[in-house]
Amino acid sequence: MSIPRDQLLPLFTSMLLMRRVEERVCELGPKEVFGNYHVYIGQEATGACVIAQLQPEDPVFSTHRCHAHALARGISVEEVMAELLLRGTGASKGKGGTQHIMSRERLTFATSIVGGSTLLATGAALAAQVMDAPWIGVAFLGDRSLAEGVVPEVFNLAGLWELPVLYVCENNAAGAPYDPRRRSNLSLAELTDLPRTYGIAVAAVDATDPAEVYPVAVDLVERVRRDRRPAFLEARTPPWPGRSGGENPSLAVTGATDLRLAWDPPAEDPMAAWHRADPLLRMVRLVLESGVATHEELLRRDREVQDRVERATDAARRASFPPAEDAFAHIFAGGELWPR
Amino acid sequence: MSFVEARNRAITEAMEQSERTILIGGFGGPGAPEGGFGRAFGERRVRAVPISEEGFAGAAVGAALMGLRPIVAFGNASFMFDAWEPVLNEAALIRYMSGGQFTVPVVFHLSVGLRAGWAAQHSQTSQAMLCNAPGLIVVAPGTPAGAYELMRAATASDDPVAYVDAQTLHPERGEVPVGQEVRPVRARVLRAGADVTVVAVAGTVPRALRVAERLAGEGISVEVVDPQVLSPLDRTTILESVARTGRLVAVDEGQLTCGVAGEIVSTVAEQGFDLLRAAPRRVAIPDVPIPPGPTQIELVTPTERRIEAAVRAVLD
Numbered sequence: 241m242s243i244p245r246d247q248l249l250p251l252f253t254s255m256l257l258m259r260r261v262e263e264r265v266c267e268l269g270p271k272e273v274f275g276n277y278h279v280y281i282g283q284e285a286t287g288a289c290v291i292a293q294l295q296p297e298d299p300v301f302s303t304h305r306c307h308a309h310a311l312a313r314g315i316s317v318e319e320v321m322a323e324l325l326l327r328g329t330g331a332s333k334g335k336g337g338t339q340h341i342m343s344r345e346r347l348t349f350a351t352s353i354v355g356g357s358t359l360l361a362t363g364a365a366l367a368a369q370v371m372d373a374p375w376i377g378v379a380f381l382g383d384r385s386l387a388e389g390v391v392p393e394v395f396n397l398a399g400l401w402e403l404p405v406l407y408v409c410e411n412n413a414a415g416a417p418y419d420p421r422r423r424s425n426l427s428l429a430e431l432t433d434l435p436r437t438y439g440i441a442v443a444a445v446d447a448t449d450p451a452e453v454y455p456v457a458v459d460l461v462e463r464v465r466r467d468r469r470p471a472f473l474e475a476r477t478p479p480w481p482g483r484s485g486g487e488n489p490s491l492a493v494t495g496a497t498d499l500r501l502a503w504d505p506p507a508e509d510p511m512a513a514w515h516r517a518d519p520l521l522r523m524v525r526l527v528l529e530s531g532v533a534t535h536e537e538l539l540r541r542d543r544e545v546q547d548r549v550e551r552a553t554d555a556a557r558r559a560s561f562p563p564a565e566d567a568f569a570h571i572f573a574g575g576e577l578w579p580r
Numbered sequence: 581m582s583f584v585e586a587r588n589r590a591i592t593e594a595m596e597q598s599e600r601t602i603l604i605g606g607f608g609g610p611g612a613p614e615g616g617f618g619r620a621f622g623e624r625r626v627r628a629v630p631i632s633e634e635g636f637a638g639a640a641v642g643a644a645l646m647g648l649r650p651i652v653a654f655g656n657a658s659f660m661f662d663a664w665e666p667v668l669n670e671a672a673l674i675r676y677m678s679g680g681q682f683t684v685p686v687v688f689h690l691s692v693g694l695r696a697g698w699a700a701q702h703s704q705t706s707q708a709m710l711c712n713a714p715g716l717i718v719v720a721p722g723t724p725a726g727a728y729e730l731m732r733a734a735t736a737s738d739d740p741v742a743y744v745d746a747q748t749l750h751p752e753r754g755e756v757p758v759g760q761e762v763r764p765v766r767a768r769v770l771r772a773g774a775d776v777t778v779v780a781v782a783g784t785v786p787r788a789l790r791v792a793e794r795l796a797g798e799g800i801s802v803e804v805v806d807p808q809v810l811s812p813l814d815r816t817t818i819l820e821s822v823a824r825t826g827r828l829v830a831v832d833e834g835q836l837t838c839g840v841a842g843e844i845v846s847t848v849a850e851q852g853f854d855l856l857r858a859a860p861r862r863v864a865i866p867d868v869p870i871p872p873g874p875t876q877i878e879l880v881t882p883t884e885r886r887i888e889a890a891v892r893a894v895l896d
Contacts (some may be wrong), residue, residue, distance in 0.1 A: 299646060343679035349645065353669045359635065362672065363642020370602055370624060370648060390665065393635030398894065400630065498638025570680035571714050572812075573738035576764045578717055579814035 243454045248532050251292065251450060252523050255284035256542060258308035259497055259520050260549045261317060265307065265324060265338075266491045268553070273324050278337040279489050280308035282480035283410055285450040286457075287312045287517035290378070290408050290473070293461040297375045299347040299364045301357040303339075305410075307352035308382055312343040313348045321552040328562035329555075333571060335562070355388035357381055358407060362394040365403035369468070376404040376464045383411035383424040386434055395438040398470035406464045407435065407472045410447070414476035435472035436499065447475035448517045452528055481514050499524055499542055503535060581756040583749045586724040588615060589758055590731035591651060593688055595621050598649060599737060604629055604636050605653040633659050637688065638666035641740075644686040645674065655742070657690040658704040671740040672715035683738040688730075693748035693783045694833060694865075694881050696874040703870035705834040707781070710742045711811040711843065718811040719765070720744040722756040722785030726808050729765060736762040744810070746783030746833070762874050765809055767817035773803030776891050777821040779844050780804060781832040784863075787884045795891060802891060805872060810840055818844060819852045826857035827894040836864040861890040 243251065252313050263361070270276070280287065283305075291312035294300065303311040304475040310320050315331050323330030328529040331341045351357055361379030385391055386409070398405050411431055413423040420426040428434060432442035441463060445456050453475060460471045466561050481493045494511060501515055502524035515521060527533050534539075581589070589746050594601045595617070602625045603617050618626040629636045633654060640650035654660045660667065671684045671692050692705050710718045717739050721727040727749070734741040770785065771792050780788035785806050792802035807814060822828050830841035841862040848860060863882045871877055 289809055301642070312709055330679075332677060332681070334597045335679045340677045342678040342681060344678070349674070349678075349682070351670060351674075353665055356638070356665065356670060359638025359666055360645060362635075363639035363644070364646045365642075366639050367643040367646035370643070371600070373646075375646070390634045390638065393630075393632040394639065396632060397635050397639055401627075480776045497681065524859035570676045571677075572717070573683050575738070577733055577737055577762070578739070578764070579766055579812045580818075 242451045243526065245530055245532055247292065247454070248527050248530055251288050251454070252527050252538070253541060253545070254288040254312055255450070255520050255523055256545050257311055257317065258287065260545050261311060261320065263491060263496050264549050264553055266489055269490070270488045273338055274326055275338060277324070277488055278305040279483070280305055281489075282477050282518065283412055283447065283475070283524065284308060285453045286408065286410055286447045286475035287380070289450060289453040289457040290392060290461070292457045293457050294378060295375065297347065298378055299349065299375065301359070301361040301364070301377070301379045302348065302350040303354070303357050303380055303382060304350070304352040305382070306339060306341050310343070310348055310350070313343070313346045315343045315346050315348060316522060317552040318549055318555055319343070321549070321556040322452060322559055325556045326561060327556050327559035328566075329559045333562055333566070333570075342404050355381065355385045355390045358385070358391055358394045361407070363404050364532045365398065365470070366401065367406035368404055369401070376461070377405060378406045378408065380408045380410060383409060383413050383420070383426070386424070386426055386428070386431060389501060392434065392438070395435050395440055399438040399440055402469050403503070404464050404468040406460055407470070409472060409474045411474055411476045412479055415478035418476070432472060441469065441471040442474070444474040447477045448519050448522060449524045450519055457536060477519070478517050481511070499538060501545045503528060506556060581724055581753065581789065583727045583752045586756045587667065587731050587745065589756070590728045592620070593732065593759070594649075594735035597623065599625070600647060601651065602627065602643070602647045603651045603653065603780070604640050612702065631656060631778065633662035633664055637663035638670065640686050641666045641671045641684055644684045645682055646651035649685045651687040651689060651735065653689045653693060656702050657692045657706050658702055659886060660688065660690050661704070667716070667742070668713045672713040675739075676715055682742045685738050687734045687741050687743055688856045689743045689745060691745050691747050693746040694870055694877055695748065696877050697869070697872050699872040700869035705746045705865065707810055707832070708834050708839045714778055715740070716811070717741040717809065719809050720746070720782040722749070722750055722780060722782050722806040723770065725756050726768070726806060728756045728758060730808060732762050733765045744782055748783045749786070752786055767807045767814035768811070769803060769817065769821060770806050771802065771804040773801040773825060775801045775825055776827040776829060776894055777803045777805060777818070778824045778829045778831060778887065779807060779818055780809065781807060781840055783833050784831040784882050787882070788887055791884050791888045791891060795888065800802065800891070800895065807844070813843065813847065815851065817846050818847060819855070822848050822852050822855045826855060828856065828860035829863060829890045829894055830860065831863040831887055833882050833889070834864055836862060836867050839864050858894045861872065861894055863887050863890045
């Protein structure tokens with residue numbers, strides 16, 4: 241099974257929106273996006289394919305790298321952009337920022353403590369079990385989070401208590417050769433070795449290829465939902481060349497994505513390795529091969545997405561910061577129960 | 581009713597009133613098998629846990645986000661340090677960082693109280709550290725009535741609550757008005773007095789009351805205030821008491837530096853300086869790890885002897 245025809249354009253659009261937002265983030269830079277930011281470029285197939293399988297009642301727990309997950313969950317570009325610029329109109333009312341784009345309506349959380357997402361998703365699955373509720377907990381996590389002690393703790397709990405939780409481990413250090421020891425500081429031959437030890441169903445995919453991610457995402461989400469047991473997906477992507485150690489990522493190395501590269505690659509391409517691994521360009525090829533859209537239609541859609549991102553950026557820039565006294569709001573649920 | 585019976589009665593009422601209240605238990609404390617909750621409510625809602633404090637406390641936070649109301653029993657307060665991440669970084673902050681969208685109704689139960697033989701690693705007193713986490717309610721009952729009232733409020737709260745349970749209070753007995761509606765919790769004036777206010781926290785409350793009783797025989801009138809909630813602190817009740825007495829002794833079985841007693845003294849120094857007729861005093865653990873031996877532990881504990889000496893000092 242590959243990607244169903246009717247899913248091709250929605251997935252392409254979802255990935256494209258992620259890409260154009262992240263590129264805009266890189267252009268805005270640390271002066272406008274306060275603090276360090278972490279972008280999702282090169283990983284889009286994972287978030288788009290997994291989140292497309294979820295129901296609105298499935299809580300999603302993301303990480304410091306949360307912009308794209310938020311978009312895939314349906315948090316609007318306007319709310320995401322405003323939160324990135326810490327405006328009061330942001331998804332988290334300007335109290336979260338780049339690493340904490342959250343929405344109660346969309347049941348989307350983000351914690352910047354490495355491994356924290358696995359804790360919360362496991363607990364959400366516990367709630368489903370205790371309450372006989374239909375949802376599954378979904379955690380996104382990075383490859384290096386497997387070095388945190390809490391990750392095997394929750395694998396143990398999820399295996400022991402048979403909790404309906406899906407761990408989506410986005411290994412964005414999985415270049416060739418695959419080498420967790422050198423690339424992720426992990427004494428593991430394969431990342432899946434750790435959850436497998438705890439009896440968790442595992443799968444690994446080349447996440448540069450949406451056609452490979454999609455059926456595995458469908459299968460794992462269905463299995464967790466049906467069997468009410470945990471599963472673990474390792475989504476392997478090489479590091480995006482625009483991500484360089486310590487500095488905030490920028491487009492200095494790669495430039496903004498040119499969709500035409502998907503069907504019209506240059507004879508000499510210094511970025512050929514990245515362009516081969518770019519899941520968005522691979523998605524473009526899948527769409528074109530299927531015949532559901534033409535080059536022109538994809539380019540028109542790209543212009544629409546870029547316009548929307550630009551309008552959202554403008555709106556965020558015009559919006560106010562939340563009132564300074566809001567620093568004192570949202571600490572407690574309130575009421576008269578406790579002293580003030 | 582004993583302190584433990586009162587606390588467990590409140591847990592039972594919460595478990596009976598809502599299927600969403602669950603108990604995730606460690607060693608000792610209300611989660612232990614001898615508490616009887618497993619038999620009463622079944623293993624679906626009363627979870628025996630592997631020894632993984634960060635894991636099960638974090639799972640409780642995630643469960644609370646999705647509508648459960650877990651009570652997490654860490655057992656010894658020292659073990660809670662392994663769960664600092666979910667308690668301080670997740671439970672206390674999710675509401676704030678989401679702009680008020682999410683609530684985390686979870687109770688973290690921890691046992692404190694100095695006893696000979698347990699040694700420093702099993703004798704941590706973390707109430708002041710927890711008070712440094714805005715977003716977390718910190719309660720510390722000092723009486724059986726408080727044990728009940730505060731557990732009822734904690735299990736009804738939409739905010740995360742750390743319930744600091746002084747095991748030295750467990751044999752204490754007292755009147756406990758049970759079965760009432762959950763009401764707002766404030767500091768309690770346990771004994772009225774005219775000369776000195778002693779604000780005593782958790783396990784030090786009965787000691788303060790006995791000192792007050794003894795000194796009454798000498799004509800010294802001591803008012804004893806149990807703050808009950810350490811964060812947010814009921815500063816009003818404390819200031820009103822000092823307005824009546826003009827003198828303050830703050831007692832906490834926690835470390836002295838940056839401690840709860842210090843916070844109480846600071847509050848009065850800052851907001852009630854004109855009320856004071858003498859410099860206030862703190863009685864706390866004098867910044868030493870807790871030794872296991874009986875003679876050494878006696879020296880560092882806020883005992884009746886030390887409380888009495890402090891009361892006499894502020895009257896000098």
